[in-house]
Amino acid sequence: MQTLDQIKTGYRARVVSYKEPIIASRLMAMGIIPGTELMVLRKSLMSSTYFIQFPKLALALRRDEAALIVIESEI
Numbered sequence: 001m002q003t004l005d006q007i008k009t010g011y012r013a014r015v016v017s018y019k020e021p022i023i024a025s026r027l028m029a030m031g032i033i034p035g036t037e038l039m040v041l042r043k044s045l046m047s048s049t050y051f052i053q054f055p056k057l058a059l060a061l062r063r064d065e066a067a068l069i070v071i072e073s074e075i
Contacts, residue, residue, distance in 0.1 A: 002073060004040070004050065005066040012039045012074035019068040027069070030057065037074070 007013055015036045018024035032038075032054055041051040041058065050066045052059055061069075 001070045003067050004061070004069040004071050005063055007040055007071065007073060009040050009042050012037060013071035014074060015069060016072050017070045019070060023065055023068045030059070032057070
């Protein structure tokens with residue numbers, strides 16, 4: 001399975017699951033549940049921060065957090 005930190009800027013994906021319950025509870029509290037579609041808007045200079053667009057929500061995640069989100073790539 002692919003994780004969020006592995007996709008390129010501008011690509012779309014769907015959240016499948018989370019590798020750790022801590023990140024899962026935090027993101028699900030914001031409404032980002034498995035099945036949610038997202039897009040990587042941009043990455044910071046050293047790819048240490050990922051700027052993600054979800055329906056009605058944009059947020060920034062650290063690379064280590066993005067690596068815990070299992071995704072399914074969209075075409």
